[in-house]
Amino acid sequence: MSITAPPNNPELERAVLSAVIRLNGRNLDSLLSILKSPDYFYSPVHQALWQTMMAMHRDQIPIDLVTLNDRLIKNGRSDACGGPVYLAGLLEDPQPVSHAESWARDLQGYARRRAMAAMGQQLIENAYSNDTDPSTFAAKAQEIVDSVLEDRIEVSAQKPSEIIHDYVSYLEGLEARGGDGIKTHLYKLNSITGGFLPGEIVILAGRPSNGKTALALNFSLYSIVKEVPVGIFSLEMMRYLLVNRFLASTHGINSMRFRDGKFSEKDWSNIYDFAQYFEGLDSSLRIWDRPSLSASELRSQCRRWKREFGLRLAVVDYIQLVRPDSKGGSREREVAEISRIMKETATECGITLLVLAQLNREVESRKNKIPLLSDLRESGAIEQDADQVIFIRPWNPKTIDDLVTVTLDVAKSRNSNTGSLETVYRRRRLQFLNDKEQDWNWLDFFPAEEGE
Structure with a gap:
């Protein structure tokens, strides 16, 4: 069967327009x-009429044959829309206007099918093109699919009077929820930042072997306990190594056992206990452990996770391992593109992106070892796009001590304070603690934050 036109229904479009008039x-x-956009209509005439009706409604002008035709004339579109004769013909539709919402939903379905058809054609064309990178196009295709499923379209700017009532309701809900920030288990850090907000990029930076991944996973575990859905992009280590770190943190198993395999009977009891718990996290956690990830693939995956299980916190370990969509130019320019797409992703999906980053070696030679924003490797765009930047102040990873006092510096925060705090890193269990007296165990997984 040959297809002569994309899916559409002109009679249905006329019926909706008639009901409005x-x-x-x-x-x-x-x-x-x-029907939030004229694009839901297939006919150019009907698109023009719907766009005009939307503008008149926005200006609070009643819509009838006279006012509609007058607006079309002023916009120079009357002849293109058939003039008064076509408008008068719309009134002859015999269908009851009470069915208008049902017709509108049907038109929405036609628009979605047209979008899918266009996407399918684009897929076919790109599949035969040697100039298209498959992974980049796959991410773009996923973006189109998500747009079709979620009906994302451009909306007009709103007047203050249209915003304020929803805004007050939002603040009332914010008070009832105790804020929208994702809190950490480090209550001193919470007192500085107020938590991680939706739409924010939080950079967690440090030197190698100074605990970036361990701290990020501690944040992730606490979020899961607090029923915050988490997604982890692990670009540096395989999933088993990542789960090892979860197990060490939650059940106190010495991380050296994952190297020598000398598990005690108590260790095995904890392993089976952890396995039962971890199996139940399907509604709270996703892990991506492929070594190659482009910026567009990251955005596509975050959208999918948001739709699947309500993602709120995504951890990227780490930004220097994310591939740009298009190569060429300086590395700084490539990182700028990656950073921009990450910021768009956080804002669009309403999630927090916790992004790990490397610090330059120069910070270790500095007398006070206090990192600066310029110490971020390939820093320019990362520093600019980040809403918060948290540094793990360099310490000597060759020390034999199990408990190490580590300083965290909140060097940038757009919507809260900056400052420093001391934590205690229990290295064998990969746990960052509020103080040396604190302990985690499975029965009392995380102590409540101070002041809660």
């Missing part, structure tokens, strides 16, 4: 929640 636009509020 016959009700003088009184049903537009409900219809605009479904």
Whole structure:
């Protein structure tokens, strides 16, 4: 069967337009929640009419044959839309206007199918092109699919009067929820930052072997306990190594046992206990452990996780291992592209991106060892796009001590304070603690933060 035109239904489009005119636009509020853009109509004439109706509704002008035709004339679109004769013909539709919302949902379905058809055609064309990178196009295809599924379209700017009531309701809910920030188990850090907010990029930077991954996983574990869905992009280590770190942190198993395999009977009891717990995290955790990840693939995966299980915190370990979508130019320019896409992802998905980064070696030679924002490797765009930057102040990883006092510096925070705090790193268990007296165990997984 040959297809001569994309999926569309002109009679249905006419029926919706007719219903609006016959009700003088009184049903537009409900219809605009479904047909938010002229693109939901296939006919260019109907697109122009819907766009004009949207503008008149926004300007609080009643919609009838006279006012609609007058607006079309002023915009120079009357002839293109068939003039008064075509508008008068719309009133002859015999269908009851009470069905308008049902018709609008049907038109929405036609628009989605047109978008899918266009996407399929684009997939076919790119599949035969040697100039298209498969992974980049796959990520772009996923973006198109997500857009179709979520009905994401451009919306017009809102007036203050249209915003304020929702804003007050938002603040009332914010008070009831105790804030929207994702808190950590380090209560001193929470007192400085107030937590990690949706739409934020939080950079966690340090030198190699100074505990970046361990601290990020501690944050992840605490978030999961607090019912915050987490996704982890582990670009440096395989999934088993990552799960080893979860096990060490939650059940106190010496991390050296994952090297020598000398597990005690108590260790095995803890391992089986952890396995039962970890198996139940399907609704709270996702792990990506492939060594190659492009910026667009990261965005696509975050969208998918947001849709699948309500992702709120995504951890990227680490930014210097993320590939740009297009190579060429300086590495700083490539990192700038990656950073930009990450910021767009955090804002669009309403999630926090906790992004690990390396510090330059120069910070170790500095007398006070206090990192600066310029110490971020390939730093320019990362420093600019980040909402918060937290440094792990360099310490000597060759020390034999199990408990190491580690300083965290909040060097940048757009919406809260900056400052420093001391933590205690229990290296064998890969745990960052509030103080030396604190202990984690499985029965009392995390102590409550001070001040809660």
